[in-house]
Amino acid sequence: MGGKGFTVDMSKPIALQVGHLGDAYQEWAYQPVLTEGSPRYFESDFLEMNTRTVWWAIPAFWLPIAFWCITMSYNMGHTLPQVVYMSFLGCLVWSFAEYCFHRFLFHMNTKSYLANTFHFLMHGCHHKFPMDGSRHVIPPTGVSVLAALLWFMYGLWFTQSTRPALYGGGVIGYVIYDLTHYYLHHGQPTNQYLKAIKKAHMSHHFKIQDKGYGITSALWDRVFGTLPTPKATKKGE
Structure with missing residues (x-):
């Protein structure tokens, strides 16, 4: 059974269940569970282990x-x-x-079993369980495939000597992104800039999901007109 007649059993591993929601998946994924619990995704301990990461593993591995x-x-x-x-x-x-990953890939509309499952593991899980601190940064095992692909593509786009520095700068940007994202959910910023991006990100989660795609900066939201309105941000605090 799929679609609106299917119910996810939260007492069992959920990753291979969510695909059965069909076209009801999007509505389900964006109705957050506001607890700090950490539901199990997979029956396999190995797969389950690779869905969880402590925040400090990101700079330790990538820097x-x-x-x-x-x-x-x-x-x-x-x-x-x-x-x-x-x-x-x-x-x-x-x-x-x-910005592009978050807007066009992480928030793509899905309906099929495989697409729903992929979306949930990639980003839907974060919207469903926004306080699950064990899954607020991306496991290095998951990023490594993309990182290897980007290294190859940089070799096509740039010279042999400029590729490493451009790539390394991008990796630093990624580390800043992941750590900032973790802090926005678990920290209490006093700095005005961090306060502003936290408000925008909370609005993205709890008020309007099709605005505020930037995590570390609102630059590209301003450029492409997806900046949350002050009213939406205030309500989303």
């Missing part, structure tokens, strides 16, 4: 890779100012990718 890449460009003859500039540019490119 050494980022700095190694940046050092490669320096060792290939680029000056320190050039390497810093390329790294900053790579970080800016990531901020655009962050």
Whole structure:
């Protein structure tokens, strides 16, 4: 049975159930469960383990890779100012990718079993369980495939010596994104900038899901007209 007649049994692993919701999945996924519990996704302990990550694993795993890449460009003859500039540019490119992933991939409409399951594991789970701190950062095992693909694509787009620094800057941007996202859910910012992006992100979760796709910055929301209105942000606090 699927669609509106199907009910997810929360007492059992849920990842392979949600696909049966059919065209009712989107409505289900965006009705948050506001508890700090952490539901089980898979029967397999191995698969379950790979859905959970502590926040500090992200910088511990990715920052050494980022700095190694940046050092490669320096060792290939680029000056320190050039390497810093390329790294900053790579970080800016990531901020655009962050916006595009969140808007067009993470919030795609799905109805089929496979698409619903994929969407849930990728992002729907976060909207359904927004206080599940064990799943607020992305496991390195899940990101590694995309990271390898991007490294290959950077080789097509950039020269051999500029690719590492641009890529390393993007990796740093990704780390900033994931840690910022975790903090927005679990921290109590006093800085005005962080307060503003927290309000926008909470509005995205609890008020209007088709606004406020930027996590670390509202830059691309301003450019593409998806910035939450002050009224929506206030109600979404």
